[in-house]
Amino acid sequence: MDIRKINTLNRIKEGFITVLDTKKLSECTTNDIVDSAEISKKTFYNYYQNKQDLLREIENDLLEGLKEALVIDREKLKGIKHLPGADEIKGLAEVAFNHTLAFCNENKHALSNLLSSNGDMQFYQMIVELANAEFDVRVPYLFGDINIKEANVKSPLPFSFIKTLYINTIVNLLMLWGATPDSLSINEIKSIAGLVQTKSPVELIQIYKSYLN
Structure with a gap:
């Protein structure tokens, strides 16, 4: 071109x-x-042709870029020959989101504005759908094969609820990062991504308070 x-x-x-x-x-x-x-x-x-035509191109480019980055990052999980524990999953955030966060950082202005209250709610839904699909692919590497139907019968906590919490936490983290672009580095976001995947809100508050002592 x-x-x-x-x-x-x-x-x-x-x-x-x-x-x-x-x-x-x-x-x-x-x-x-x-x-x-x-x-x-x-x-x-x-x-x-119009604003919507431009919007579609921008959003499609962002979604394709995110998909490609996630696929590259996912390769790091394929080398795991055992089920990782919580601490290892936390550490894996350093590599399992490496290209994805680099892409988000490179396109932070567009992503943060489109996902903001000024942006496009449909784009937010597309990001969530992408995250849902990626979660499904990564679950076997991180947690093993889960018989969801059987587990849902025995567990009072539906898997769909856990999945929604997990995905929303990651998506919201990216949105907050985009809204405050100069507050955190990529490495700090990687570290936080590892923490929010493996720690409860109570534990996160305790970690936060530990820095005040």
């Missing part, structure tokens, strides 16, 4: 995302986007 075209497309996309710094998606207009990107309307319509 021509470098000038790439630069123009990037300007349009970044211009759109920048508008979401201050405006809700529903209020964002084509005029807002072209003003932010410092391009003409003619240039915009050379590439996109």
Whole structure:
């Protein structure tokens, strides 16, 4: 692709995302986007039919990038020849989310705005669906084969509830990181990701309080 075209497309996309710094998606207009990107309307319509067309491309690119990063990170789990304990799972966050967090960091502005209250709730649902699918693939590596039907009969705690808590914790962590981009490094997020996967809220508060002593 021509470098000038790439630069123009990037300007349009970044211009759109920048508008979401201050405006809700529903209020964002084509005029807002072209003003932010410092391009003409003619240039915009050379590439996109409307705002929704641009939004779909941005979101699809982000989802594909996340999928690719998750697949690469998942390879680290395939080398495990035993079921890891909680401490090992915590440590695995250093490698099991390495490319995924790097991708999120590289695209933090777009992800944080699209997942914010100014963004697209449908995109949030797509991220959750992606996380659900990835969770299902990773469960055997981390926890072994689980007979969910049998376990749900015997356990008062439905597996779907556990899964939702697990996934929402990770997704919300990424959203909070995006909302405060300069507060935490990638390595700190990896460490927190390991903790929230293996510690209860009570334990996390105790860890937090330990730094005050």
